[in-house]
Amino acid sequence: MKIELIEKELELKVNWKLSRNETTIKNNLFIVVENEFIGEIAPNIRYGETVELIKSNFNNLLKERVSLNSLNEIWKGSHYCHSFKFGVESALVAFEAYKSKQSISAFLKIEDPLENIPTSFSIPIMEEHLLEDYINQIKRFPFIKIKVDNKNAVSFVKSIAKFTDKPLRVDGNEAWESLEEYLFFENEVKDLNIQFIEQPFPSTRVDLYTQLKSISKFDIMGDESIEDNADFEKLSLQFHSINIKLMKASGYYNAIFLLKEAKKYKLKTMIGCMIETSVGISSAIQLSSLADYFDLDGSLLLKNDPYNKFIEKNGQLSLKN
Secondary structure (H helix, E strand, O other), X not given: OOEXXXXXXXXXXXXXXXXXXXXXXXXEEEEEEOOOEEEEEOOOHHHOOOHHHHHHHHHHHOOOOOXXXXXXXXXXXXXXXXXXXXXXXXXXXXXXXXXXXXXXXXHOOOOOOOOOEEOEEEEOOOOHHHHHHHHHHOOOOOEEEEEOOOOOHHHHHHHHHOOOOOOEEEEOOOOOOOXXXXXXXXXXXXXXXXXXXXXXXXXXXXXXXXXXXXXOOOEEEEOOOOOOXXXXXXXXXXXXXXXXXXXXXXXXXXXXXXXXXXXXXXXXXXXXXXXXXXXHHHHHHOOHHHOOEEOOOHHHXXXXXXXXXXXXXXXXXXXXX
16 A cells, blocks of 8 residues: 655644744645545644654554554554544545445445534634734634633633624633633623633643533533543533544544544534644544534635635535535
């Protein structure tokens, strides 16, 4: 089997600023099987992933007899990172589905992906005088996702609410360190059209999440608190919903497992993304039948998506036939 790794530099439309970092360039990598079947790798420094680590992972993979059936054994006890595992598995799934003359969803034994998936569109941290113009450009999207830090959150969210009546999804990216500071923010924005708050505290602060869930004015969603494995009994005490991303779930099969397990514990689910091209986003769309919410704007934030895997119309996504 021929398997290659290629790297592409992706330029963002705006400075992508979160509570913990910022960038205008993202380097993603792609696994290519038999010159045609592609899986995306979007390394994320939050999980210790770098381009150099991905390349090292690939060199180690080349020493193995690679097939879809062999992956569990290859990954066992290894130090391959989440996004690399997903990129490899997704390329091999595409290859095997093609050989068996099945769609990817049929091959994965899940329902067909939804059509016209309503995604949020993100507003990174930026100067507030830029907001009106930015929001005017994205007003076709049914939900607005807002990146905040613990210093700008009140002013930033209120400013955005002046320019849109769309439901707001506030993403803290682990910005707050204390319950008191966060509850001050909640009280200040309690009358706004906020759908949920995502990951306000560090993932290690289980104590704060457990206290917050029963007193919060809003639903609380976990993101960084769940990677490729999860104790859903504990997560259900902390959150109302969870964000599953293929790049941190380590593959289709594990993401499907996590999405289904979350439902057993009465947690709502969102399928999210990193900064990815339409290769990664189209992979996430394959699992759309399993989720309640969608945050799949990763490739729409790019100036130069080198692929063209789905259609976006009026803020809704559909796979190409």
